[in-house]
Amino acid sequence: MEKLWGGRFEKNTDSLMEDFNSSIGFDKKLYHFDIVGSKAHATMLAKSGIISDKECKEIVDALMEIECEIESGKVEFSTKNEDIHMNIEVLLTNKIGETGKKLHTARSRNDQIALDLKLYSRDAVINIQELLKQWIKTLIKVSEDNIDTVMPGYTHLQRAQPITLAHHLMAYAEMAKRDYLKLSSWLDIHDTNPLGSGALAGTTFEIDRQYTTELLGFSSPTLNSLDGVSDRDYAIDLLSNASVGMMHLSRLCEELILWSSQEFGFVEIDDAYSTGSSMMPQKKNPDAAELIRGKTGRVYGDLLSLLTTMKGIPLAYNKDMQEDKECLFDGVETWIKCLTIIIPMIKTMKIKNDNMYKAASGGFTNATDLADYLVKKGVAFRDAHKITGEIVLDCIYKDITLEEISINEYKKYCDLIEEDVYGEISVLSCIRKRNIVGGPSGEYVKKHIDIMNTFLVDK
Numbered sequence: 001m002e003k004l005w006g007g008r009f010e011k012n013t014d015s016l017m018e019d020f021n022s023s024i025g026f027d028k029k030l031y032h033f034d035i036v037g038s039k040a041h042a043t044m045l046a047k048s049g050i051i052s053d054k055e056c057k058e059i060v061d062a063l064m065e066i067e068c069e070i071e072s073g074k075v076e077f078s079t080k081n082e083d084i085h086m087n088i089e090v091l092l093t094n095k096i097g098e099t100g101k102k103l104h105t106a107r108s109r110n111d112q113i114a115l116d117l118k119l120y121s122r123d124a125v126i127n128i129q130e131l132l133k134q135w136i137k138t139l140i141k142v143s144e145d146n147i148d149t150v151m152p153g154y155t156h157l158q159r160a161q162p163i164t165l166a167h168h169l170m171a172y173a174e175m176a177k178r179d180y181l182k183l184s185s186w187l188d189i190h191d192t193n194p195l196g197s198g199a200l201a202g203t204t205f206e207i208d209r210q211y212t213t214e215l216l217g218f219s220s221p222t223l224n225s226l227d228g229v230s231d232r233d234y235a236i237d238l239l240s241n242a243s244v245g246m247m248h249l250s251r252l253c254e255e256l257i258l259w260s261s262q263e264f265g266f267v268e269i270d271d272a273y274s275t276g277s278s279m280m281p282q283k284k285n286p287d288a289a290e291l292i293r294g295k296t297g298r299v300y301g302d303l304l305s306l307l308t309t310m311k312g313i314p315l316a317y318n319k320d321m322q323e324d325k326e327c328l329f330d331g332v333e334t335w336i337k338c339l340t341i342i343i344p345m346i347k348t349m350k351i352k353n354d355n356m357y358k359a360a361s362g363g364f365t366n367a368t369d370l371a372d373y374l375v376k377k378g379v380a381f382r383d384a385h386k387i388t389g390e391i392v393l394d395c396i397y398k399d400i401t402l403e404e405i406s407i408n409e410y411k412k413y414c415d416l417i418e419e420d421v422y423g424e425i426s427v428l429s430c431i432r433k434r435n436i437v438g439g440p441s442g443e444y445v446k447k448h449i450d451i452m453n454t455f456l457v458d459k
């Protein structure tokens with residue numbers, strides 16, 4: 001089969017090389033964006049008088065037919081035609097003959113792929129933003145149901161201070177909000193159209209880049225043709241956002257894996273999102289959460305792979321850049337899949353309030369409150385910290401909690417301690433009193449939820 005670029009060649013491509021060189025196996029995913037780009041290009045060529053209106057109509061109609069044919073599974077792509085661009089061009093020429101050969105006027109596959117991949121990325125960003133909104137809504141819903149679900153907050157994975165499940169989950173809503181906002185700024189930064197950059201140095205034809213820019217919904221054309229064809233920052237930024245987004249999901253999944261163990265017993269993940277063991281009949285494993293944690297590493301790999309591919313490439317296009325696609329597709333699709341599964345997993349998870357409460361009331365999570373109580377009675381904080389530490393140590397030896405110390409015993413440590421201490425160190429009041437911006441009190445967390453809801457409405 002004659003190659004579209006075969007004119008200056010005397011020999012055929014080696015079949016191993018053909019296979020090695022071709023990207024159709026993975027870039028066929030871009031068919032829709034390739035056709036969108038070609039339609040805009042043809043329309044612009046006609047408007048600029050480079051092809052006739054009749055030719056443009058023929059090309060655009062045929063491209064739409066080809067898109068339907070691809071979608072109905074009728075089309076067989078060929079590695080001989082290397083990539084999605086040439087496969088579609090061959091289909092077009094087979095359909096409409098000579099006119100099809102005019103489509104590639106004033107265009108290179110270099111600006112074509114830069115455009116296709118950017119259109120793919122933009123579409124993915126919009127979809128992911130929608131999913132992130134659903135994710136935030138899910139976190140809000142579970143938080144609303146658990147405003148008073150007491151649990152221990154941890155540092156160093158040691159029980160630290162009492163919080164609520166709502167407070168804990170709303171931390172993840174903040175992370176998702178940042179993920180969302182980063183994608184909004186992605187949409188701003190990368191809102192430029194590379195089509196018209198040609199192979200590297202634009203074109204001698206008087207094309208109208210502003211027009212394709214409008215047709216394709218960008219706010220301006222790229223302003224340097226070398227950069228237009230060789231920029232993959234948009235793919236790197238998207239993978240970087242995906243990596244951070246996945247890291248957020250992974251941290252929560254790590255917690256769910258711990259929390260669903262018998263040692264913690266804080267939650268039970270629904271059967272629908274768990275799996276069993278082929279050998280151990282009693283097992284119910286949090287596989288979905290583990291897979292999200294595992295796939296996070298893979299997305300980091302996608303980012304690193306593309307960064308490394310790009311780091312040594314001289315301007316402008318080099319074939320190395322064909323390696324941008326699989327990692328971008330993988331990172332994007334993995335992020336989408338993980339968001340899609342974590343939403344119902346969190347919605348259906350059973351929360352074991354009693355166990356969480358018990359864990360929060362043991363382990364001296366109210367020790368800071370006892371120290372703060374002493375400070376409010378006039379003791380300097382450093383002394384209060386020391387006295388409380390000594391009380392805790394004695395409790396550990398006696399195997400009792402702070403609530404179980406009698407008032408007479410308390411007075412031996414510090415005679416400023418009075419009956420009101422018990423009210424101050426009860427787990428519920430520890431939470432209620434932390435009623436500041438960002439704190440775990442039910443009153444504040446409800447305000448935080450309101451703020452988050454307003455954020456969602458504005459988006």
Ligand code: ARG
Binds near residue numbers: 109319323
């Ligand atoms: N399949 C190529 C890629 O994905 C398209 C651009 C090819 N350009 C070239 N000059 N060989 O990068």
